[in-house]
Amino acid sequence: MSNSDEELRRRKYEEALEVKSLRRIIAAYFNYPEAAEDDVKRYERSFRRLPVAHKAMLAHLPLKYQKLRRCIDKNTFFIYEMLKAFEPPVDMSQEDENCEHVDDGSCGHFHSGDRDPCACESASVSGRPHSTKSGEVCEEKNGNCCKPESANFEGSLECKTNTHKDTSDNITDIKDPKSLDTVTDISSVPPEPECESHDGLDSMPHFHVPLVDVDKVRCVIRNIVRDWATEGQKERDECYGPILEELKRNFPDRNKESPPTCLVPGAGLGRLALEISCLGFISQGNEFSYYMMICSSFILNQCEVVGEWSIHPWIHSNCNSLSDADQLRPVSVPDIHPASAGITEGFSMCGGDFVEVYGGPTQVGSWDSVVTCFFLDTAHNIVEYIEIISNILKDGGVWINLGPLLYHFADMYGQEDEMSVELSLEDVKKVAFNYGFQLEVEKTIETTYTTNPRAMMQNHYFSAFWTMRKKPLATSIQESMDE
Template sequence: MSNDNNNKSAAAAVEDDDEEAIIRRKKYEESLEIQSLRRIISAYINYPEAAEEDVKRYERSFRRLPVAHKALLAHLPLKYQKLRRCITKNSNFIFDMLQAFEPPFDMSQDDEMCEHGDNSSCVHHHSDDRDPCCEPVSISGRAPSAQCSEACGGHEEKKENCCEPKSGSFPEGLECQTNTHKGGCDNAIDVSVDSDTDPNKDISCAPPESPDRLDSMPHFHVPLVDVDKVRCVIRNIVRDWAAEGQKERDQCYKPILEELKRHFPNRSEDSPPSCLVPGAGLGRLALEISCLGFKSQGNEFSYYMMICSSFILNQTQAIGEWTIHPWIHSNCNSLSDADQLRPVSIPDILPASAGITEGFSMCGGDFVEVYGDPAQVGAWDAIVTCFFLDTAHNIVEYIEIISKILKDGGVWINLGPLLYHFADMYGQEDEMSVELSLEDVKRITLHYGFELELEKTIETTYTTNPRSMMQNHYFSAFWTMRKKPLVAASIESMDE
């Protein structure tokens, strides 16, 4: 009897140790997520200071010009003043967005797990145990929660960056320089400026400071590459939520929407077909699919994107409610200063009045982790991937999961290039990247039970400034594939 008791005690001790290890692991993972979220919020808050440093750099270059050259370019100081006002407009949008954001974690307490004593490394404890993944999009509700990520949704990272920091080009410890000038601009919003500005005069002024309402959000200075992701989001807003992005949406989204209508002509309001949109970005395509009568869910890995999409979807009260200046951060390939500084009104539609189908949702998290769950097997009538497949570390894994979660007879519609996002991660030996040709990709899809029904090439752009002298175009692969029933796929496999 004594041995039995000892064995039970030992087993109980092992279970307690395992439970404690699970709790510690959970707290560690939560702390990493909060650390990532703090860094992302910090990148947004640091945007005006980083943008101001750019303008100061332009001014320093101007002051170094010979007097005769300054005379030829006497309009540039006025342009720099206007740039600051554009930065103010962008910052106002960002601060409104952050004010509306409700983090899924308690970010007001110091984290006892912080080991290094460096503020930029500290994280905070999770405030509750609810699932931070999927929540329905409530047009008037709170921001949907999302798992943290630092990735910007990126098919633009290799283009139009000749005058901006490229992703990964800065060492991890590089921080934005703090602007210490506190004078401010009295007429920061007014775009009218006196025409007799002295071209030799230092006209620098501080960017807008973050409002008091953001003081409770813990933030710190971040690498410049993080702030560049904020600029990336601003350009993506044009693609998804501005009239100026309509041409690009027609190139990319319209063929997908037409295919969905063709394959699901009889959509029932009582039982709408389900459609998943991985890599949903700022949510416009997922919303358009919902408006067609689908139970649509967008999935997005980037918290940069999720914060912004939630704000536009949930907080918009009127068409054209906000004004941004998306093109101000690139001085290259501009036809005119007016083109570079031009305002863009957003959004071009009112999401609350768009006619979405009940059940429209946005889900934050890594596609593999969220949809690799066994509960997702055979859950979707349609899957739409737009500029998504090449975001994979392992594209075969993406295809395998798409096959598993699609119903037999379900439809997979894809559009996009193969600009593998992790292909150029030099110096990171553990950063996996499998880069396949389009021919190999299609061969893999056949292996996982797909049958090609439609295939063509569509010329597209991605967050391109339509008035830029440089236009990057993709000859994107577009296809519709159907998942063959398991029995038919097995018979074909045996025949082979």
């Protein structure tokens, strides 16, 4: 077999893997209402088993369950409208014969242990399928980068897939923003209209997927609050605020003719990357999870007014609720109109594995700054992450980091071939120093992650925060010689 035939076979195989993965992810979104209804039925079964006297004291619960169903309808309406707007980057009509014997799955994953299970930042792996704690395999191999054609900066990625639809060209005048939804009695909210089928999804098999996949959908709904709701502002102030201040301090003169560049790996639903763009940077968010990419593209490109959508992010847990009203309360999104936020031309989102997209020679010395927020502990090999960050920064470039070290693959019991390098914070800094970084700012910041601000339990992290600067090569060589 010739090299060209082998390359063609490899590309077909990888595209088939991506189709298979996307089908499962879309199926997880489609399965959301059925899985949520199963939960409500379980609540009702438990209620029916109560003694008569106990039922009398809790006579309001059947009404609550009906309200829950209306909340699920609202979330489902948002999800289906989001899927209708989704344009798959590959031909979804192809068959799966090219990816036999490969486990399919999604590109998101969850932390175990004491972190909120909603903490599903993207994870990455170099050169092999990506196993997660839930046992799925991430098959997305290539970067699907969308960058406006007018962007012009060294080392920029070719736009293989227009998932982001040229954000700079999408900016239009908006209608008058409607007021935020303040409805608290969901029983008075009429059900949303049925969603029409989207031509591109008509042929999608609505097969059942593991519940862990549907949990990722619920995770995305909670992440929407963190990035795109007024209720997430406190958490954004905790996590994004210090990063934005450091960028402003390190780049006080942001020339509109030649803006500084900033890469945001693990960008999630895109709010931090957008805020950085609004500061005057050419900002690119990188995200591995298609669960996240589908939603971020919808919010960034399709939302027309502030508060356009109403979702109910807290309905899937009956634990630690102060009241039924708190649990059922609606949240309006987005809190800003992204296209009118004042982004810098060149803002983009790039889908793909961080190591594979940015680990190549074309990215060396391409970026003035790299921002990592709740990202470093997604690595199989954190040393590789740090090496790539060093390589892609220009001499004198800045790396700003915030987050804990709750390594995603630390508890992969029973999978002996699963790689996970878990370093202490002290060792992480030593590795960074070895790759030519010099520490300029360091502190601990108490943060939360996708926390319900009205819940009785909230996980807090004492996150490591630092600003490091990449020393010029000549300085690093001279210091090595002196040692």
